[in-house]
Amino acid sequence: MNRCLYILLFLFVSCNSNGNSPFYFFPSEISDSPEFHFEYGKKDSQIHTNRSNQLLHYENGVLCVFSIPIQLYNKELGAKFRICWKMDEVSSVRWQNGFELLNLPQNEYSHFQEIGKDWKVSLTDYGKWKVSRDKNPPILEWKQQIWSTGHVSYQTFAIPHPTFIQKSNTVCEVVFRSFALHVTENKTKVIVFEFPCPNIDSILESVLTQNQSWLSNCKVESPIVSESFRHTESNFQRFLEWENPNEYVICPFADSLVRQKENEIIGFQSEEFRNRSRLVLPNGILLLSDDPKYQGIPIPKHFLAELGTEESISFGDSTFNDSQFFFKQGEEFFSNQIKTTSCRDQMNIWKTEQLFCGNPGLPNGMEKDEINATIPGCTENQIKLTEFYPGNHKETGFPLPSFFEFQNKGDVCDVSSLNWIYEGVTYPLSAKEKILLKDDVLVLTREPWIGWNLSETVKPFTIPKVVFQIPSHSIQNRKSKNTIQYEPSPNRIHLLRRGDQNLFSIYIDDIETPHPKSVCQKDLLSFGFQLSPGKHESTIVKQLASQLLEFAVTPFPFLDFGYSELEEGIGSFRTVATKEYFYWKPALTGVLSFGYGSSLCNGEKLYQLPPEFFSNHFNSVEYLDKDTSQIVLSQWTDSILTEKSHGDTRSLHPEPAPIYFSSSLRPSATCPGIWRSPGIGKQRSLEIIKANTEEKYHTNLFLDSLIEVQIGNVRQKQQINILPLSNKTFSLQLANVNLGIPEEQIYSYFSHPELVKSVGFLEKKGPVQIEAIFPNPIQSQNEWIYICNRSTNPEDLSEYSIEDETSIDLIVPYQTRFPNSNPKGIHGNGFITNDSILHPSTCAWIVDPDGKDWYLPIFHSESDRLLTVISTQTIGNGISSGEYLQLKKRVNGETILISAFGHKESANPFRKHVNTGEYLWLKKEKDGINIDHFEIYREEN
Secondary structure, three states, rough: HHHHHHHHHHHHHHHHOOOOOOOOOOHOOOOOOEEEEEEOOOOOOOOOOOOOOOOOOOOOOOOEEEEHHHHHHHOOOOOOEEEEEEEEHHHHHHHHHHHHOOOOOOOOOOOOOOOOOOOOEEEEHHHHHHHHHHHHHOOOOEEEOOOOOOOOOOOOOOOOOOOOEOOOOOOEEEEOOEOOOOOOOOOOOOEEEEOOOOOOEEEHHHHHHHHHHHHOOOOOOOOEEEEEEOOOOOOOOOOEEOOOOOOOOOOOOOOEEEEEEEEEEEEEEEHHHHOOOEEEEEEEEEEOOHHHHHHEEOOOOHHOOOOOOOEEEEEOOEEEEEEOOOEEEEEEEOEEOOOOOOOOOOOOEEEEEEEOOOOOOOOOOEEEOOOOOOOOOOOOOOOEEEEEEOOOOOOOOOOOOOOEEEEEEEEEEEEHHHEEEEEEEEEEOOOOOOOEOOOOOOEEEEEOOOOOOEEEEEOOOOOOOOOOOOOOOOEEEEEOOOEEEEEOOOOEOOEEEEEEEOOEEEEEEEEEEEEEOOOOHHHHHHHEEOOOOOOOOOOOOEEEOEEEEEEEEOOOEEEEEEOOOOOOOOEEEEEEEOEEEEEEEEEOOOOEEEEEOOOOOOOOOEEEOOOOOOOOOOOOOEEOOOOOOOEEEEEEHHHHHHHHHHOOOOOOEEEEOOOOOEOOOOEEEOOOOHHHOOOOOOEEOOOOOOOOOOOOEEOOOOOOOOOOEEEOOOOEEEOEEEEEEOOEEEEEOOOOOOOOOOOEEHHHHHHEOOOOOEEEEEOOOOOOOEEEOOOOOOOOOOOOOEEEOOOOOOHHHHEEEOOOOOEEEEEEEEEHHHHOOOOOOOOOOOEEOOOOOOOOOEEEEEEEEOOOOOOOOOOOOOOOOOEEOOOOOOOOOOOOOOOOOEEEEEEOOOOEEEEEEOOOOOOOOOOOOOOOEEEEEEOOOOOOOOOEEEEEEEEEO
16 A cells, blocks of 8 residues: 555656656656556646647657647646657657547548557557457456446546556556547547556555545535537537536535426436546536447436427536527537637537537637637627518518628627527527628528528527517627627517518618618519618618508508609608508509508508507507608597498598598498408598588588588478588578578588488577486486576476487476475485476476486586476386487477487487496587587496
């Protein structure tokens, strides 16, 4: 034991020197026979060389072969070795060339074989060597960290170390394997180096002693996941890498891994995993893989089958919440790394014919010692988005791929230094050095643009068929993690889809617009597509004015805008929600339609709007008017839509004030029962309104001889003429018209072929007006009608009757029918019950005879008259919600109309339905001739 410790001490001391070549001392001290130096638990030796990725170093007549590349050897704390002996320079060159054959392409003429004092070396295949080894089993073997004695040696880097073989008591062998992954294991090249054995007992003792020291002082913690990869098309197959991020040794308390995806839980443990994960050195790596070429910890394929998806993997108290990651992006492969550097700069010992960015077995941030390129990596703020296209999907005749186009706005740089992050998924921009000159364009495309010779990079991102904004995304520096975020303006909407195809990209040059025609790709333009993948030119974007011509909110919503036909450029409009919608207006087009998408009723070539556009909040459109060059705000209410759309059967046409809107007179050729004309010429209805001044009317069209006007009511009507006042205003010639009894309520009646339906107006009111109705009280017998005298003379209500749609009832004071009753309202408020005279500005309540404790709204007064019907038990047959009502008066033997609700006498009758407990109240200064003149209130408890 003392002898072993002495030898170990000698070995360790010999490795600690302040010189540049600490173990060389003097060449005279180095033998002609190879000497094996094993190191464990130390990394004081620093071998300085300009070829630090090599396994060999020659200096002062001494050749040393290292177990791992010299750069890593300098940093390795765990098991490592070197073999050194004297050699002339010519022979050392042959050794250098021989070792370079390990990673060169397979060649049947590759040959390396040397023999010296007590040693020999040769190049062969792993399969051939393994056959020889199996025929003559070794006394002792060290591979994959484990000695055949059961001793486990730990390493910082989880990379293949050469296999050490003790063939006999005096002869040992080291097998150096190629780091090439694209050949099979048996065809992998190896260099077999035979030399005199060192003191094996001292090596095993050093391993045992150091392990006991680490186990005595380690901290009980778990490593973290630092890298993962999974793709069967790649030479890198599958692997999962765990790292100790600390500067001290940890000893995980767990001896198994647990993977959970949704409700599925899978565990993994093995004797080798338990042994090799008992200790993890500072910044040390554990590599688990199903590929034996890694010589990592073997793990079943199914355990790594879901890497890059939504799952979690736990090791003790450390949990890795895996997210979506695409390991293959185009023809490049990328591992998912926690800490990264530029793909160009990142150190990777593995050799493959495929483009790969990753470094299994090494810390993610480790960089090469020498970087030949002098071109700096791109910074996150010099790559600017210049164009975005959502793609034209495969079911269309032109399946063009979606793309994001970026331009280098700074100096020449290498774009492999950047990540693109989209929808939470990281996409490294390049797996190798990719140089962008100033103003060069880089296209990130979902699929290749075959035959277009673009500077493209394929990224398998997902995108909806229809989009209206550039999706949010980030450009990130891989090393610093500095990030530039792109977030679309929530109020800037681009209409790229016309018909069933995305015809336009979003072009960015200071501002975002649909792609102008002047700088788009000519071949694509010939098929109707305006985009320019891989090329970006500045241009002046012309903003066009327009005019809202027609629209419908339901059913099959759409908007139509009109233009100066020869112009082309960018048009836009805005809604009250402040969202602005941009689109391309082609030349030789006078009308463009906008809607949800292609439909039978709206045609095939409309611009597609977002589904939420025609929501309940859609009640205005603002745009630059082509005639006045002023901003125009077209607004409407639900009541206007209801009135002018005539039960959603007609579209609306904006009109100048005070008309505001007309209805379509053009029937749809493809939608029976609907009048609309998306994309084609317009035919508007005639609209007539009465001005606030009594004898003046407005219209939207010039009136011709087909207009017919009458005045009166059902009892009597007279034909009259109109008197034009200006282009679209007129009055009625009433001078020679006998309107009958002065108290009678009178209407006008207009008819014309271009009126959707006859219209009319209340021309003269009666002295008493119906001002509120309670047709459906909670207590059903407590119906009432509220009337007021708005004339200047008293009215005797005993001459009046109330009429619903089926019967007429005479009106009497309540006490006339019920002389012994003194009724009150529900809150104790009273009435005048014995008087039928209604003085000016006073009001009365007409109630059911069976009612009591009536609910009376706030407009009740103690001076109000209480009336009822003369004989029946209800008003009419019991007034109901939405029923017509008329107040009439007997004058000189005739019954004349005084007031009405619903106005069946007029040219535009209406019904207004209410729920139980609701009543209708006439708005202030309204005539009560349409549905919007009444407000709905609810009975209070």
